[in-house]
Amino acid sequence: MEMDLEVIKSITAGATMAIGAIMPALSIGKMGSKAVESIGRNPEAGAKIQTAMILAVAFTEAIAIYVLVVALVIKFV
Secondary structure: OHHHHHHHHHHHHHHHHHHHHHHHHHHHHHHHHHHHHHHHHOHHHHHHHHHHHHHHHHHHHHHHHHHHHHHHHHHHO
């Protein structure tokens, strides 16, 4: 019975990381793509666009870190 619980915890933690990391990864890719496209259209605004993009990427990455914390809690608690 103890082994079954550990297996379930491992699978659940892995699934949590897999599902929870998909959307932040896609969002960061989309933001980078649109930022490069915008800078290509308006090079003078490059600094402002880059600053806003880096801030948005940091907030999006925080979501992935929250998912990691939840997965660790599932696995070790």
